[in-house]
Amino acid sequence: AAQGQSEPPRVGLSKLFPDGNFPEGELQEYKNDNAWRTTSEEMRYNEKMAMEDPEVTYSSIRRAAEVHRQVRKYAQKFIHPGMTMTEIAESIEDGTRALVEENGLESGVGFPTGVSLNHCAAHYTPNAGDTVVLQHGDVLKVDFGVHVKGRILDSAFTMTFDNTYDKLVEAVKAATDTGVREAGIDVRLGEIAAAIQETMESYEVEVGGKVFPVKPIENLSGHSINPYQIHGGKSVLLVKNDDATKMEEGEYFAIETFGSTGRGRVVEQGDCSHYARIINAPNAALRYTTAKSLLRSINKNFGTLPFCRRYLDRIGESKYLLALNHLVQQGVVQDYPPLCDVRGSMTAQFEHTILLRPTRKEVAKRRMAW
Ligand SMILES: COc1ccc(Cn2nnc3c2[C@](C)(O)CC[C@@H]3OC(=O)NC(C)C)cc1
């Protein structure tokens, strides 16, 4: 465990970093020359101007990244076949809440702990009563978030317990690294997508004597992130497209790629667990008092951060399904069902959060010394 951290991780980071200085992420030079060549004085001025308040964003993201790093290291050690999905999700959440020193909407879990299995790529976390147990041959995507002052660190990795799908995992890791490397100020989203696709499609997986090309999942994407808003409106697709929208300095993105041995396309499948209040939802006159009180509880506990049914259970809500579905029908809350490729296929995911600083790109989750 990191110096001074317990096992399982429960020591809040203000104890380990009393001066509040968290390690900077890995710095990468921009590939193009759009970054400003400036003196340090001018750089500091530029950074101040470029973002709502760079110091808040940088220190918040770095603190969230350190929490993520320590929880991820523990998770990669303790997750094993035979554990239930609930045990896996809750131990990651317990570690996150303890290390980030969860405090209302000031800091806490960034969004539901995704533990999507096999042909399911995203947005699955167990609801109460889920009895699914992790199996030896499973391909598990662990996608969890930490936020500090609404700055969300969104990072994910894939775990396998035998080597059948090593080439799929390798393809997606390489494609995500390509996405991180190509990202930069003024870079077009469509160009990054083309580079991701090219890397992903240069791999194939042989399973039981049959060869499968690795396909990027064409309707999943990386995304920009805004304070308290997991999807900031810009999507980095995984297949080439002519989206000329550019990345802008001061933005930060979740660069994530998904590969599949199936159709390379996901559809909504299974019970929904993930929800989020829509940012500028019309405060529709809600007919049911149960819906009104549930919405008050969502606003108080999550704001516009994504949540799941287990998070409603733990804050003491009960018999909320009708009210929740009413809020979805009224366009106040968005539901995000599990996103799955065809049964029998396998999907993998890797994800980093990157900061587009005026002069250099910072890969928040990676440590310099890596
Ligand atoms: C409600 O809980 C969440 C949690 C995380 C997210 C973050 N996100 N936003 N979009 C996506 C994601 C995930 C979870 O990263 C997975 C990929 C997915 O890409 C996608 O759908 N792209 C289309 C818009 C083209 C959203 C909601």
Ligand SMILES: [Co+2]
């Ligand atoms: Co994610």
